[in-house]
Amino acid sequence: MFKRLSLLFVGLALTAACSARPAEGAAPSFTDGAEYASIATPKRLDGKGKVEVVEVFSFGCIHCAHYEPKVEALQKELPKGVAFHRVPAAFNDAWLPFAQAYYAAKELGAPDKSTGELFDAKWNQHMPLNALEEMAAWYKQHYGIDSAKFMATARGPEVKKQIESDTKLIQAWGVEGTPTVVVDGKYRSKDIKDFDQLNDVTKYLVDRELKGGHK
Template sequence: MFKRLPLLLAALVLSTACSAKPAEGAAASFTDGQEYVSIATPQRLDPKGKIEVVEVFSFGCIHCAHYEPKVEELQKALPRTVAFHRIPAAFNDAWLPFAQAYYAAQRLLPADKLDESTDKLFKAKWDLHMPLNAIEEMADWYHQNYGVDSAKFVQVAQGPEVKAQIEKDTKLIQQWGVDGTPTMVVDGKYRSNRIQDFDQLNAVVRFLVDKETKGGK
């Protein structure tokens, strides 16, 4: 069902090479085809509404775990005219339970607890090295931390509504040309490309948001 795609580093090229930075106070400038690419057939997650910033991620991606604090910084820095969303990528069978868990949490947790639980699960898996890979393991974790009924969590995670959502997501991710995580997509028009570090990734997002705010100029 899910197309197998290269993992992890395709979207985020971490470099040890020195790079010139703009003078302090100067606006960063990035180039189409380098730090970001224009999407051939633009498509937003939500057809209407605010400018969108979408993080394509996975709980199974250690780079996403490392990026999580920077994602929180980015969300706080984005203007109110911008909507932030996440899409969990199910690039292969091993990553499918992580996508299922995210959408089960989205449906069963209070809205104001979703981001908090995402951050905590990343830390539990990658910092505390808890065995959180199978959907049942993550269901128990959500039960212990948020009081969600474990059986209900598994039922929702493996149910038809979440299955349809993941299938829809997978088509959109492929249309955007995303083949690794974390990848940031702005307004369905641009995706991050050759990024040196997470600070630059956030700067690219802000650059593209500003570009869209000015009508794509």
């Protein structure tokens, strides 16, 4: 499933240095079927409301860890009237604990910054953060969240139901790898050369929605 995505990101370092970017002040132009893809049956995460940007990610994805500083910047650059969300992908058994941990932490009041800090701990500090128990201990150490409550929440019916719903939505969007950005349930990022371009494509699609496509 991830072979194509892995090959794509192997070339990031090589392409970033020599990629031509639009002239200063020029609006970037992207193509449906190339940098992004239209979703056959549009479906939003939150139903009606603001234009939404959704990052499909996983703590188990090193590319998501590398994208984290860029997606944090993207959130600050999105205009008013746009909502940002994250959806953790549980593509396999190894990634399920990461999705469970994300929702448990959110339910138990961990701050938004904890997402980036866990990425840093796992991928930059090389801490053993793979099993749910390991992440429970980490959240207790850094945010004082009771480990037993964390484990119970992570394995509880509400989180299970949410992950099942997420999985159906991710499949409906046609997401095959992470990180993928979905705009308004209508478009998903596709063949992206680097993370700057991923942000540019997202802002291009957001602008398009704000100018009349959003319903």
